[in-house]
Amino acid sequence: MRPFLVFICYLVISATPVYAGDQHQANPRTMTFAALNFQIPKAERVVLECGMPVYLLRDTELPIINMTAMVRVGSVYEPAAKTGLSDMVGRVMRSGGAGGVPPEQMDDELEFMASSVESSIGSDMGMVSMTTLGKNFSRTLDIFRNVLLLPDFSGNRVEIARRHIVEALRRQNDDPKDIAGREINRAIYAGHSLGEIATFESINSLTRQDLVDFHQRFFRLDNMILAVSGDFDRTSLLNALNTTFKSGKNRTSLILPKVPQPDQPLQGEVIYGKKDVNQTVIRMGHLGLTKDSPDIYAIRLLDYILGGSFTSRLMMEIRTNQGLAYSVGSHFDIGRRFTGTFIAETETKAESTAKAINLMKQIISGMTKEPVSDAELNAAREYLINSFMFGFTSPASIVTQRARLEYYGYPDGYLEQYRDNLAKVTKVDILSAARKYLHPDAFKLVVVGDATKFDQPLTTLGQVRELDLKLNPPKP
Amino acid sequence: MKTILAAVTLLAAFATTIHAATLEEKVVEHSMKNGMKLLLVERHTSPTVAAWIRFKVGSVDERSDERGIAHMLEHMLFKGTTTLGTTDYAAEKPILDKIEAVAQKLMNEKARREKADPAKIAELEKQLAVLESDASKYVVKDEFFELYSKHGGTGYNAFTSRDGTTYLINLPANKLELWAAIESDRLQNAVLREFYTERSVVMEERRRSYDADPENKLWETFVASSFLAHPYGQPTIGWMSDIEYLTRSKAERFFRDYYAPNNAIVAIVGDIDTRKTIAMVERYFGAIKPGKEIPPVTTIEPAQSGERRIELIAEAEPALIMGFHKPAIGTPDDYVFDVITMILGTGRTSRFYKDLVIEKQITSDIGVFDAPGTRYPNLFIVSANPRAPHTIKEVEEAILAELDTLKTTPVAERDLLRILNKIEYEEARRMGTNGGLARNLTEYEATAGSWRYMTEHRGKIAKVTPADIMRVATTYFTPLNRTVGLITKKGGDK
Numbered sequence: 010m011r012p013f014l015v016f017i018c019y020l021v022i023s024a025t026p027v028y029a030g031d032q033h034q035a036n037p038r039t040m041t042f043a044a045l046n047f048q049i050p051k052a053e054r055v056v057l058e059c060g061m062p063v064y065l066l067r068d069t070e071l072p073i074i075n076m077t078a079m080v081r082v083g084s085v086y087e088p089a090a091k092t093g094l095s096d097m098v099g100r101v102m103r104s105g106g107a108g109g110v111p112p113e114q115m116d117d118e119l120e121f122m123a124s125s126v127e128s129s130i131g132s133d134m135g136m137v138s139m140t141t142l143g144k145n146f147s148r149t150l151d152i153f154r155n156v157l158l159l160p161d162f163s164g165n166r167v168e169i170a171r172r173h174i175v176e177a178l179r180r181q182n183d184d185p186k187d188i189a190g191r192e193i194n195r196a197i198y199a200g201h202s203l204g205e206i207a208t209f210e211s212i213n214s215l216t217r218q219d220l221v222d223f224h225q226r227f228f229r230l231d232n233m234i235l236a237v238s239g240d241f242d243r244t245s246l247l248n249a250l251n252t253t254f255k256s257g258k259n260r261t262s263l264i265l266p267k268v269p270q271p272d273q274p275l276q277g278e279v280i281y282g283k284k285d286v287n288q289t290v291i292r293m294g295h296l297g298l299t300k301d302s303p304d305i306y307a308i309r310l311l312d313y314i315l316g317g318s319f320t321s322r323l324m325m326e327i328r329t330n331q332g333l334a335y336s337v338g339s340h341f342d343i344g345r346r347f348t349g350t351f352i353a354e355t356e357t358k359a360e361s362t363a364k365a366i367n368l369m370k371q372i373i374s375g376m377t378k379e380p381v382s383d384a385e386l387n388a389a390r391e392y393l394i395n396s397f398m399f400g401f402t403s404p405a406s407i408v409t410q411r412a413r414l415e416y417y418g419y420p421d422g423y424l425e426q427y428r429d430n431l432a433k434v435t436k437v438d439i440l441s442a443a444r445k446y447l448h449p450d451a452f453k454l455v456v457v458g459d460a461t462k463f464d465q466p467l468t469t470l471g472q473v474r475e476l477d478l479k480l481n482p483p484k485p
Numbered sequence: 486m487k488t489i490l491a492a493v494t495l496l497a498a499f500a501t502t503i504h505a506a507t508l509e510e511k512v513v514e515h516s517m518k519n520g521m522k523l524l525l526v527e528r529h530t531s532p533t534v535a536a537w538i539r540f541k542v543g544s545v546d547e548r549s550d551e552r553g554i555a556h557m558l559e560h561m562l563f564k565g566t567t568t569l570g571t572t573d574y575a576a577e578k579p580i581l582d583k584i585e586a587v588a589q590k591l592m593n594e595k596a597r598r599e600k601a602d603p604a605k606i607a608e609l610e611k612q613l614a615v616l617e618s619d620a621s622k623y624v625v626k627d628e629f630f631e632l633y634s635k636h637g638g639t640g641y642n643a644f645t646s647r648d649g650t651t652y653l654i655n656l657p658a659n660k661l662e663l664w665a666a667i668e669s670d671r672l673q674n675a676v677l678r679e680f681y682t683e684r685s686v687v688m689e690e691r692r693r694s695y696d697a698d699p700e701n702k703l704w705e706t707f708v709a710s711s712f713l714a715h716p717y718g719q720p721t722i723g724w725m726s727d728i729e730y731l732t733r734s735k736a737e738r739f740f741r742d743y744y745a746p747n748n749a750i751v752a753i754v755g756d757i758d759t760r761k762t763i764a765m766v767e768r769y770f771g772a773i774k775p776g777k778e779i780p781p782v783t784t785i786e787p788a789q790s791g792e793r794r795i796e797l798i799a800e801a802e803p804a805l806i807m808g809f810h811k812p813a814i815g816t817p818d819d820y821v822f823d824v825i826t827m828i829l830g831t832g833r834t835s836r837f838y839k840d841l842v843i844e845k846q847i848t849s850d851i852g853v854f855d856a857p858g859t860r861y862p863n864l865f866i867v868s869a870n871p872r873a874p875h876t877i878k879e880v881e882e883a884i885l886a887e888l889d890t891l892k893t894t895p896v897a898e899r900d901l902l903r904i905l906n907k908i909e910y911e912e913a914r915r916m917g918t919n920g921g922l923a924r925n926l927t928e929y930e931a932t933a934g935s936w937r938y939m940t941e942h943r944g945k946i947a948k949v950t951p952a953d954i955m956r957v958a959t960t961y962f963t964p965l966n967r968t969v970g971l972i973t974k975k976g977g978d979k
Contacts, residue, residue, distance in 0.1 A: 034769055037569060037632050037666045045659040047532055070530060071913045104833075116833040121903045123910035142910055169842075173849040176872045183801035184698050285800055285975075288692035319630045319641070329626055332685030335693050356693045388635055395637025398657060402531040403917060482873070 047398045049424055052236075052411045055247065059256035063235040064411045067243060068404035072143045074239035075405045076150075078157055079416045080135035082227035085202045085268045085347070091215060093207030097170050098220050099130035102137070102228075105166035108155030112166055115152060124149040126156050132203055133346045134416065135227065143240045147249065154253050158228060167217045174212050175482065182478045185290045185457040186356070188282050192476060193292035196280055196453035197350050201271035209482050230254055231263055236412040238404035271296060271348050275451035281467055282457040282476040289362040289458030293369065294352035295451055299344040300419065306430045307442035308341050313389040314381050314439070315339055315373065316353055320388070322372050323353065333357045333365050339373065341446070345417040351446065359462035366454065366470060376443040380436040394428045508916060509940045512926065513759050519775045520747025523766060524926045524936055526754040528919060532658045534755030535919035538668060539651045539927035541750070542743040542779050544721040545858060551735045553687070553723020556645040558736045560683050562652070563629060563643070566674040569667070570628045574676065577623035581678060584616045585733050588681055592730055617681065624678060629667055636660045640920065645721055647858035649931050655920060658756035662765055669769035672744060680733040688729070691722050699801035699972055707806045707970030708857050710795045711864055715786040717857050745776025750930045752923035782861060786810065793968040804972040805877050807867045807884060809961050814859040815933045820945045821957040822865055826853050827904045828896060828954075829887060830867070834903065836890075837867070841883050847875035859932045864968075865961065877971050891958035895951035908943045915939075 052064040084095040103126060106112040119126060124141035126149065137157045141149040182188050191206060198204025237246065275295055298304060316323040316339025327337045339353035353373060357365040401407050414423060460467060467473045515523040544555045567574045591609040594601050625631075633641050633654055643652040654664055695701050705720050712718025723731070753762055789810065812818050829837050830853025837851045851869040871880045915921055929938040 032768060032772075034669070035662060035666050037663055037670070040663060040666060042636070042659045042662070045532055045657055047657075050531075068530070070528070071917050073910075073913055073917070113839075120832045120834045121899075121906060123903075123906040140914075142913065169846060172846060172872060176849045176870070179873055180802045180870070183700070183799075186693075186698070284697075286692075286697035288689070288697045290697075318634065320627045320634070325626060328686055329679070330621075330682070332682040333689070335686050335690035356697070357689060358692060388631060391635040392637065395635070395657060396639045398531060398533060398637070399639050399655060402533055402919070404530070 050401050050407050052238075052408045054411070054415075057235075057247075057254055058251045059230045059254050061230050061233060061235060061254055062412075062415065063237060063247075063250060064408045064415075065243065065246070066238040066404045066408045067241060068238060069240045072240050073140060074143055074146050074237065074241050075138070075140045076153065076235065076237045077136060077138045077405075077409050077412070078153075078233050078235050079409075079412055080137070080157075080228055080233045081265060081416070082130055082135040082223075082232075083133040084130065084205075085133055086223075086227070086266055087202065087205075089202070089205070090211060091219060092205045092211040093174060094211075094215055094219055094223055095130040095135075096207065097167070097174065097212070097215060098223050099128050099135060100170045100173075101162050101167055101220060102128040102160040102224065103156050104170060105163045106161040107152070108159045109161065110152070110155065111161075112163060119149070119152060122149060124152075126153050128156055146241070150249060150253055157233075158230075160224060162217055162220050162224070164217055167220060171212055171215065174207065175209060178207065178209060178212070179480060179482050182282075182480065185282070185284045185286055185288075188284070188476070188478065189290040189292045189354075189455045189457045192280055192282065192457075193294060193352055193453060193455045194350070196278060196455065197273070197295055197352075198271050199273060201273070201347075202268065203271060203347060209480075213483065229263060230256055232265075234412045234416055236405075236408035238408045268347070275448050277451050277471055278453050279467055279471040279473045280453065280455045280476060281460060281473050282455070282478055283460065284457055284478075285459055287359055287459075287462075288356050289359050289365075289456060289463070290354075290356050291362070291366055291369070292352060292354045292455040293366070293449075293452040294339075294350055295448060295453060297341045297344065297349040297351045298446060299346070299348055300417065304438075304442045304445065305343055307434045307438040308343065308446065309393060309431065310386065310389045310434050311376065311381075311439050311442055312339070312341050313392060314385045315376055318389075318392070322375070323355075323369060326372060327355060327357075327365060327368055331368075333361050333368070337369075359459050360464055362456065362458065362463040363465035363467075363469065366456070370449045370452070373447055374449045377440070377447050380440045383436070386434075386436055386439070390431060390434070393431050397428055507940070508912070509937070511916070512936060513763075514936075515763050517746065517767065517771060519771065519773055520745075521770055521773075522750045522930065523763060524750065524752045524930060525757065525759050525762060526752075526922055526926075527757055527759055528754060528916075528922075529756050532756045533655060533919060534658045534661050534753060534757055535653065535655050535923045536661065536664045536668075537651060537653045537752045537920075537923040537927050539649050539750045539752075539931050540744055541649055541748045541931050542739075543646050543648045543650055543858070544719065544723075545647045545716045545782055545861065546743065546779055547716065547719075547739075551731065551739065552719050552727040553721075554731055554735050554739050555650055556721050556723065557684065557687055557728070557731050558677075558739050559643045559645045559650050559652075560687060561677040561680060561733075561736055562671060562675055562740075563627065564678045564683070565625070565628055565676055566670045567676055568674065569632075569670060570625050570676065570678065572623050572625060574623075577620060577676075577678070580616055580620040580623075581676070581733075584613065584620060584681070587613050587616060589732060589734070592732065596730065613681065617679075620678065629671070632663065632667065636663055638663075647717055647721060648860045649928075651924075651927060653920070653923070661753070661757065661762065662769075665765055665769040669773065672746070672749075672770070673773055675740060675744075677733050677736050677740075680736070684728060684731060687722065688725065691725060691728060694722065695720070696725075699797070699799035700804055702799065703797045703804060703806060703970055703972050706795055706797055707808065707968065708864075710793055710970065711808055711810070711968045712786055715784050715861065716782060717786075717861060717863065742777065743779055746770060746773050747775040748779055750927050752926040752930075754919040754923045754926070786862060789966055789968070792964045795968070795970045797970070797972050798975050799972050800975050801972055802870065802873075802974060803877050804870050805868065805880055806970040807881065808856075808864040808968045808970075809963075809966050810862060811855075811865045811961055813862050815938065818957050818961075820942075821949050821953045822855070823942075824896075824901070824904060824946060824949045825891065825954060825957065826855070826865070827907065828891075828900055829853050831904075831907070836887050837869075837884070840887060841869065841880065845875075845879075845883055846872060847879050847883060848872050881969065885962075888958060888962040892955055892962065894955075896954050898951075901949070901951075905943060905947055908946060912939075912943065 052066040087094045122145040126139045128137045139153040334355045337355035342349040513525045641654045709718045848869045926936045930936045
């Protein structure tokens, strides 16, 4: 069969014809451009003999092949007392040896080939990725398969991973930005597994068997999607994948536990962490929405206008006009499986802490009071539509994106209709989305810094709960 | 180069194409009459293009009374020109001049410190606020950004380092002319409006990046302590009191003196027609007059005559940085350091990882790199955080033991071969993104004198021998040449 080739049709015509000696210089405010016919690149979807879907995109620019397996697993499946289990599984799958090949040997073999295999588990997805020069594909694929399906979890490496995580826990309060980022997430997801964080106790309670069991339960051929891109021959590749991923007898049918949606009632809270620093870290927010909401297009535009660009309202007022911060913004992290978050953030000198907080809340509230201007809507729309093509600049990003859409169950045609859906959004849509999804009175507000230097006491913002930043690591 | 690649492809069962296009063949170099250097690469993977401009001037080129100005100017160059970012420059300009006069009076008064007159300061601050408010009526805020964004531009940004200053953007390929129009205007007609508000933004940037982040604060202190004479020691962002006394006039002088086409390197990588692109860039930039060359920094850091140790007390767990002075990029010993860096610090087979992380388990994190710049003699750095209950001392001793081994035991051939394989892979990988390639082309053209540093690098590394490594380790890894910085936890470990 002819190797599948992606076709990207586009037409570039120089906007101004080049004549010898032409010195014409266009005005950036009014210049126009030839149309660019951008077609969304497609990846081929193939189903292996074992039933596993694979997205393929051949591209011969570089002599490299990239592959990623996405596995339906995540920290949301951890038992409450075992927070940190999935993180540790993700680390030790790679670091602990696999397929009977001890860790040192695997490291040596991979690095001698300049190949790489890495594994990790996030909140709702596990990933094992490899990259290799084409000439080393076969051996790297073997190691990739072993890491994915046959990790050895050697005892020594389990202990090393545990010690690394414990050390990271000891250091979790060193940087005020880390504290604030962690605490806003905990506050927003309080009561849900997405808000759990590992502790010395939970990490120290994990056994090697916990890791083995967790891996066995989720890392199976009927629970993953592959994405492959780069310089391969399609027939050889599919033969290799079919040989490598042979369906064994599945011990049991796959059961993914039901995980409830977070549904914390919206209720404001002020959370303070004391650090001896001259700048205050500020985070505020609450639950947001999922990709299944029809409002996601209005929200993407709202995001850009409120806090997602260099000319957003938050940036313009707090940074450009008032010089109160270097970094300021807000973002709806649209949840793919679980309700996502809205978080606004900045850092400002201790003496302008309350001023910045109040300004931010006021600017955010403004979104719920009046419709955005035509100019704002147009600027946001034009940016999001015209920059859409930057999601497709490498073969690896194209295949992993396709695989991710299937993994999270996006509707067919999501990418194809994305720009049209943005174009349809009106000012009224944005206003009603703002009223539905923004509730500044119910913000969890996290403030990390030195309250003795603040311009106003935090109590003027509400009832304050102070964080205990003292850690009590068990004596080693 | 070609022969090596062809041989590789013959062996490759999965690679099906001959990869004829090496970097050497892909880059088109064009020198303009005014001295501006263009580096172009056609990549037709997606209908996008990356455009980077690098000026060969960084914080190392600052005078001592203007530290932070290179970075401050980088911020200011987003504020527009005589035609962009303003509704009426003719009306705006006299107000900007008044702002500058009042701001300078205010700074002069504040510089009197405890002798300053608070009433005078308050009055001048009031005047400044009124004038700034007047001027703001003419400002079209962040118009460069608005223009790029509405046309789909992404990643519009800039960064300043010791060695240089770079401005970058990614655009849909049909809109590259917008870049030429904006950037050529910016180079000739920049107006540094809103200077004193932006200066407050930079102070917040400093607080965020250094003052309130213990590891970065240690880093800044460590680098400053490593250089007594050479300006590499000074932080690019400037010390807080330096920033407080930066003026628009200083920034304008820096801009006039250094931002000239002969000090600029442009890389355009992506879905372009090379010939037409050169013509287009010539049309916009060709008439700009060259300026003076940037004089080299003549200060030479005196040889260290003893170990330097610095300590930072912070609300944070212990951390360690160790540095040794070493030569600049492109010198024979620098290639040997590249090999040493990879042997000690790259990947899970590196010596530090195997010994300190896996075997002794005294750290969970160790890094090896060059800093703070590369154009001038710099530092070989090892940075590690001890894993409790292990101490800084244990980590330090283990690092020194590995450095000593390099002096006495020849490195195995297989280790050197692994490094060459890694470089071969990286050579291929780095051609995979427009922005990454543009970054490397401008960086090496500016710091090593030619982008060909990249294509020649593997050959230079292949010539490094085990004896070279022993010699370099013995020469440089000495107590006299060493600086050590550490964080001690405030109040001890309670």
